[in-house]
Amino acid sequence: MKLELRNITKKFGTLVANDNISLVLKPGEIHSLLGENGAGKSTLMNVLYGLLQPDSGEILLDDKAVKFNGPGDAMAAGIGMVHQHFMLIPVFTVAENVVLGHEPTSKLGALDVGAARKLVLEISDRFGFQIDPDAKIQDLPVGAQQRVEIIKALARNAKILVLDEPTAVLTPQETDELMEIMRGLAKSGTSIIFITHKLREVQQVADSITVIRQGKVVASPSPKASASELASLMVGREVDLDVKRKPAKLGGESLVIQDLTVLDDRNHQMVDGVSFKVQDGEVLAIAGVQGNGQTELAEAILGIRKVHSGSIVVSNKDVTKSTVREVLEAGLGYIPEDRKKDGLVGDFSIAENLMLDGSFTKPFAKGIQIDFPKRDEIAEDLIERFDIRTPSAETLAKQLSGGNQQKVVVARELGRDLKVLVASQPTRGVDVGSIEFIHEQIIAARDAGKAVLIISTELDEVLALADRIAVMYRGKIVGIVDAKTSREKLGKMMAGIAA
Amino acid sequence: MKKNKDVAVKESSSESVLKEIMSGDPVRISLSILLGFIIGAIFMVVFDSGVVKSWSNFGADPNYALSSVWWTIQDGYGALFSGSIYNLNADNFIDGIRPLTETLRFAAPLVMAGLGVALTFRVGLFNIGATGQIMVGLAGATFVSTRMELPPVIHMLLATVVAVLCASVWGIIVGILKARFGAHEVIVTIMLNYVAASLFTYFLREPSLLLEANGGGTPKSDRPADTAMLGSLLGPEFKLHYGLIFAVLAVVGYWWLMERSTFGFRFRMVGHNASAARAAGIKVENTFIWALAISAGFAGLAAANQALSIQGGLTTSIEAGIGFDAITVALLGGSRAGGVAMAGLLFGAFKAGASSMQVAGVSPEVLGVVKALIVLFIAAPPIIRAIYRLPKPGPKMIDVMKKTAKVAK
Numbered sequence: 001m002k003l004e005l006r007n008i009t010k011k012f013g014t015l016v017a018n019d020n021i022s023l024v025l026k027p028g029e030i031h032s033l034l035g036e037n038g039a040g041k042s043t044l045m046n047v048l049y050g051l052l053q054p055d056s057g058e059i060l061l062d063d064k065a066v067k068f069n070g071p072g073d074a075m076a077a078g079i080g081m082v083h084q085h086f087m088l089i090p091v092f093t094v095a096e097n098v099v100l101g102h103e104p105t106s107k108l109g110a111l112d113v114g115a116a117r118k119l120v121l122e123i124s125d126r127f128g129f130q131i132d133p134d135a136k137i138q139d140l141p142v143g144a145q146q147r148v149e150i151i152k153a154l155a156r157n158a159k160i161l162v163l164d165e166p167t168a169v170l171t172p173q174e175t176d177e178l179m180e181i182m183r184g185l186a187k188s189g190t191s192i193i194f195i196t197h198k199l200r201e202v203q204q205v206a207d208s209i210t211v212i213r214q215g216k217v218v219a220s221p222s223p224k225a226s227a228s229e230l231a232s233l234m235v236g237r238e239v240d241l242d243v244k245r246k247p248a249k250l251g252g253e254s255l256v257i258q259d260l261t262v263l264d265d266r267n268h269q270m271v272d273g274v275s276f277k278v279q280d281g282e283v284l285a286i287a288g289v290q291g292n293g294q295t296e297l298a299e300a301i302l303g304i305r306k307v308h309s310g311s312i313v314v315s316n317k318d319v320t321k322s323t324v325r326e327v328l329e330a331g332l333g334y335i336p337e338d339r340k341k342d343g344l345v346g347d348f349s350i351a352e353n354l355m356l357d358g359s360f361t362k363p364f365a366k367g368i369q370i371d372f373p374k375r376d377e378i379a380e381d382l383i384e385r386f387d388i389r390t391p392s393a394e395t396l397a398k399q400l401s402g403g404n405q406q407k408v409v410v411a412r413e414l415g416r417d418l419k420v421l422v423a424s425q426p427t428r429g430v431d432v433g434s435i436e437f438i439h440e441q442i443i444a445a446r447d448a449g450k451a452v453l454i455i456s457t458e459l460d461e462v463l464a465l466a467d468r469i470a471v472m473y474r475g476k477i478v479g480i481v482d483a484k485t486s487r488e489k490l491g492k493m494m495a496g497i498a499a
Numbered sequence: 500m501k502k503n504k505d506v507a508v509k510e511s512s513s514e515s516v517l518k519e520i521m522s523g524d525p526v527r528i529s530l531s532i533l534l535g536f537i538i539g540a541i542f543m544v545v546f547d548s549g550v551v552k553s554w555s556n557f558g559a560d561p562n563y564a565l566s567s568v569w570w571t572i573q574d575g576y577g578a579l580f581s582g583s584i585y586n587l588n589a590d591n592f593i594d595g596i597r598p599l600t601e602t603l604r605f606a607a608p609l610v611m612a613g614l615g616v617a618l619t620f621r622v623g624l625f626n627i628g629a630t631g632q633i634m635v636g637l638a639g640a641t642f643v644s645t646r647m648e649l650p651p652v653i654h655m656l657l658a659t660v661v662a663v664l665c666a667s668v669w670g671i672i673v674g675i676l677k678a679r680f681g682a683h684e685v686i687v688t689i690m691l692n693y694v695a696a697s698l699f700t701y702f703l704r705e706p707s708l709l710l711e712a713n714g715g716g717t718p719k720s721d722r723p724a725d726t727a728m729l730g731s732l733l734g735p736e737f738k739l740h741y742g743l744i745f746a747v748l749a750v751v752g753y754w755w756l757m758e759r760s761t762f763g764f765r766f767r768m769v770g771h772n773a774s775a776a777r778a779a780g781i782k783v784e785n786t787f788i789w790a791l792a793i794s795a796g797f798a799g800l801a802a803a804n805q806a807l808s809i810q811g812g813l814t815t816s817i818e819a820g821i822g823f824d825a826i827t828v829a830l831l832g833g834s835r836a837g838g839v840a841m842a843g844l845l846f847g848a849f850k851a852g853a854s855s856m857q858v859a860g861v862s863p864e865v866l867g868v869v870k871a872l873i874v875l876f877i878a879a880p881p882i883i884r885a886i887y888r889l890p891k892p893g894p895k896m897i898d899v900m901k902k903t904a905k906v907a908k
Contacts, residue, residue, distance in 0.1 A: 304777050325780035334778065342778040345771045356768065357779035359761045368760050 001062055001078055001159035001191060002027055003048075008057035010043055017043040018054070019215040025160065030182055030192045032206035032223075034199075036234055036431045037401045040215040041195050045162055048193075049081050050074040080153025084165040086145050090138035094131055095120045098152050123151050127184050141291075143174030147181065154190075161185065162193045167201055173289060179205045197234065197431055199227040200460065235433050243439045246447060248467045251280030254331075254451035255301075255420045260310035262293070262300040270296040272475035273310070278420070278451040283442070284480075285454040285466035288494055293475040294455045295337060298424045301453075302334050303327045315419040328357055331419030335409055335426050337455070343409040346398030350390055351379035353397045354412050378415070386411035387437055403434030410438055414445055421445055424455040439464060459490060525838075527883050528831060531876035532845070534886065536576070539869035543575045543861055544568050575861035582855025583848035593736050598851055600739040606847025607746035608801035608821050613828030613839045614753045615797030619684075620834040621757060622790040623770035628673060628688030630822025631695030632666040632795040634815075636802025638702045639665030641709055641813050644723035644806060654726040658807055659745070663799035669695060670795025674788030684791070692822070700815055711812050720813040729807045742804035746843075749800055754836035756793070766790055798822065827874050846870070 003025040010018040017040045025031045035041045046052040048059060050068030058065050061077055068074045071081070088097050095116040104115035120133035129147045137145060146166060153161055163182075167175045182192055182205055196202060202209060203223060211219045211233045219233045231239040255278040262271035270293040278284045286294055299305035301312055303324040311320045314330040322330070336342035344353050355375055358364040363374050379393040388407045390400060397405055406427065413421065423442065427435040442465060446452045456462050462469055463483065470480040471493040478493045544550050553560070553567040581587055583602045589595035612629045619626035640662035649657060669691060676682040702708045703718035711721045729740040757763035768776040769786045777783050805817045824846055831845070832838030849870060853863035876883050 302778060323780070323782070324777065328780050336778055341772070341774050343775060345768055345775050347771045348768070352764070355764075356775065359764045359768075360780070365761045368762065370759060370761055370764060372759075 002060075003079075003160050003191060004060040004063070005044070005048065006058050006060060008044065008047055008054045008059075010047055010052060010054050016215050018047065020057070021212070021215070021217055022057075023210050023217070025191045025193060026208075027191055028186050028189045029207045030186050030194055030205055032194045032196060032202045032209045033212065034197065034202055034209055034230065034234055035212035036197060036433065037403065039212045039234075041212055042164070043215075044212070045081070045164065045193070045195065048074065048162065049079065075156055075158070078157060078159035079162065080150075080156060080158025080160070081162040082146065082149040082153060082164065082166060086149055088137045088145060088148060091136060093134050093136055094140075094148050094151075095133040097137055097148055098133075098155050102156070119155055120151060123154050127154075127181060127188075129181065141174070143170050143177060146170070146174075146178065150181070150185075154185075158190070160191045160193070162195070164195045165197075166194070167196065167198060175201065199230045199432075202230065203227065231432050239432060239436060243443050243464050245443050248282045248446070249449070250282055251449055253277045254280050254315045255422075255453060256311075256313040257301070258311045258313075260297070260300065260312065261308040262296045262305060263308050264296055269308075270475050271300065274472075274475070274477050275310075276470055276477060276480060278453050280419075280449045280451050281446060282467040283446050283452040283454055283465050284468050284470060285456060285462040285483075286470050286472050287456065287459060287462045287490060288472035290457045292472050294424070294457075294472055297472070298334075298337065298422055298455055301327070301422055302332065325360065331417065333413035333416070333418040333421045335406075335413055335421070335423035337424035337428065339405055339409050344397045344405055347396060349394045349396055350383065350388065350400070350408055351375055351393040353408050354379050354382055354415070356412060358412075358416070382411040382415050386415075386441070401431065402429045403431040406430050406438060407434060410441055414441060418445070418450050420451045420453070422453045422455070425457065426454065427458075427461060459487060462490075463487075525833065527880060528833065528838075528877060530883055530887050531873050532831075534876055534883070535869045535873040538872050539865050540572045540576070542865050542868055544571050546862070547571045571861075574859050575856060575865065578856040578859035578861060579848070579852040579866070582852035586855075597737060598855070600733060600737045601851040602844065602848045603743050604739045604847070605850040606843045607742040608804040609824055609828050609846050610746045610840055610843030611749045611804060612798045612801035612821050612825035613832060613843050614749055614836070615794040615801075616825045616829035617832060617834035617839050618753065618757070618766070618794040618797065619790055620829055621770045622766045622786065623773065624677075624684050624787065624790065626670075626673070626684055626688055626791065626794060627826055628670070628684075628691055628795070628822075629798045629801075629825040630818065631688065631692035632669045632798035633802040633805070633818055633822045634692075634695035634699040635669045636662035636666035636799035637806050637813065637817060638699050638709065639799075640803045640806035641720050641723065642702075644727035645709065645721040648724065649726060651726040654724060655729060655741075655807060658723075658727045659800065659803040662803035662806065663796045666795040666799030666802060667792045668795075670791040670793075670798075671788060673795075674791035677791075678784035678787050696815065703813070703815065709813070718814065722812050723807055723809065727807055729804070740808050742808055745800055745804060749797060750836050750840045753797070753839070757836065762789070798825070801825070824870075827870065830877050831873065 005021060005023045008018050008021045009016065021040070021044055023031070033041050033044070043052065047054050050070045050073050059068070060066065066077060068077065089100070092100070095113065098120050099116040104112040106112045117133040120131065123129070124131045124133070129151065131144060131147055131151065137148065140148070150161070166178060170178060179201065182194065186192055186207075194206060206223045209221050209223055209225070209230070210217055211221065211230070213234065213236055218236075221230060221233060228239060257277070258275050260271055260274045261269060264270045272293070274297065276284065286297070288294055296305055300307050303319065303322055303326070307320050311318060313319065314327060314332050317330045319327045319330055328334075340346065345356065355364040355378070359370070363378065364371060376393060382388070383390065383393060386407050388404050388411060390404060397408060400408070410426070421442070426442065427438055430438065442452060442454070454462070454465050466483045468480055469483055469485060469490065471478045471490060473494060473496040478496060478498050481490075481493070550567045550571050553564040557564045581598060583598050586595050586598050612633060615632070616626055616629050640658045643658035643661045644654070647654065647657075673684055673687045673691060676687050677684050700718050703720055704710055709720045711719050729742050731737070732739045732741055732743060757766065765776065765781050765786055768779065768781060769783050773783045776786070801821055805819070805821070806813060809817060828839055828842040828846055831842035832840070849866045853866055856863045856866070
């Protein structure tokens, strides 16, 4: 089906979220909608999906003007949307989730599970999804859950599929699988709008590209455009994706992990005899596919997860059995992989979030009272230094964009006197401009002589930051290699094949 | 299969509703109170025999029928006003203002216990154990006030401190059960309410503990020693006593604790995001214990207020539903110091005004209905939003868009 958005304008008060946007989606095409957070992509898609009414402009399906008064209309017209956050019921099976809302029923009105299963199997086979219709959603990995969302849309005869940041939650392998699926769907005639800010994926899969900035279409570059061209178009200025860095000036060993073994909540051994050292002034990056023990490793270093055996030494202090507070006081800074869960309190102001782990001591605490003038002073300073774009220090953290939220976390951790920085997925869900900035800050910490441990599932990030790379697979370090190691070799190591 | 931990952690809808209930949006709360009074008025009118009679003759005298509705409401809420704020029919100022002092007197324990419940709300605990904590506090205060001989003031202060400590112990039990064994605080507090009530009755029956010296079979204590009594605040003309001062101090103390101190910061951090608090070096389990201990301490203050202001001997009825009302007061006050004080005053006014409503021929149970409705409306934010067509809470679309536009620049 051909989709055309013609001169769509949508205003919120004085703010023009979509300014005269036009876009044509040809049948069987993968059209990438590229833009920073807040550029107006979501507004445009909400207009398309009938959640918002445009102030002017029209939507044409196969050259006929249509009007959607709600998602129901859009779905009936053949538009399916896969949201970034899945709309699935964890305790239901795949088949049950797929038919939810339009369940096939037997003559007596009971749910016809057989028909539902058949539907799932049929779609799954057609596109090579390999989904078991009887599996419970909660038992599926994220990538498979996403496929269920796609099946859900296809089961309602979607001819146009909108994928909103679909790879944000996927591992590199799952991402590759999704790309395959997208190509297969396009080949069979489904048109896809692919919303993302990951340039590599756009280059990989898009047939055409529309870049949106501040509500306007700024360019329709060729899919062959380079990553920095695309990034510059998105951000509106030159973006340097290569982090500049001096050669490492190595110092003492501030983080020493020895034979570390860590169990997860179900007593599975997630970290299995891991040993490594990080020297002052270098970045050691732990690469690996999500779920190979990196999360547990980071949690064990911070002390929120118990160490089963082995030892952790932070700047010559054995912190294996220490409390989180003692670890922090030993000079560890920690950027968690899930900032909303472990890094921020959404309902707290930025100023409060910047003192989250400082409530025990100076400069934030004066005795048992918070030193408010000092707190505000520090907040203003960090907001300035770390380029946190916010109306004020009193703004709630949850109201910030992902990139700015992450800058709050980075500012808090790097804002105090550190020996060691442990950063898990430091730029997950962060816009390009902020990624550049956060990477610079991490390198600046390294150049200031801190020992930096990066844990990232994004190979691009690992290669951009690391002096040395340790690859983790099934709880073990497969090998520690030089940062100049090729992608292919790292890829093999990530699959468990030792160098 | 291994669960991928990377699933976006989304607040379940029940959790977000609970958060909304406990967050106490002032507009929504004011509207809930207004709606409670309106429906209360309907009750008054519908169950007033005079009004019913006048409406059966509506055709003959519609004017009378309509005005009788108005007069019934005016009489009812007028009586509430003169019973709780200022008696317009009084001969002199002292009699006129007495209702207000009564409101303050009734409000004091509600405010103190309400602050306790509010504190646990802010830590993310649904504590409904104020009743039990008050019972235990009553026992402690009464033991000191009836079985010990001490100089004035010191006796009263000691009794108050003992009440606070006894109640705190009761709170700490909940905290430890939750922190160490993961017991749910709702269940534990409900059960401990029963235990405390029985324990208090047992103490009141036990000659070696609280039973009055020449007592019969009824569980009742001696009257507290004069030295332990909370002194009169405005002279013998009024019943208002020093409990009010404790309540004011409690409000200020609560405000300081929650908004200014590092403890409050950690309490709120745990309440909003326990996971982030843990990563910030806070021992979440210990925080629960502390919160419940301090929370129960506030309930203990309420207990002291009750035990040390009574003119006769104590029975279990002295608790007077304060522990339960405290939950409503905390909800109504949005768990903030100022809000809880206002909510406590409102409920104090209800208690003070009930008798004069009865005198005016309006069933004071209407106030019970109003109270219950207020709770209902607060607990059902979606209803209130639908009735008044309020927008859904959360960052307003336009604010978010503006901000991100700024960021893009």
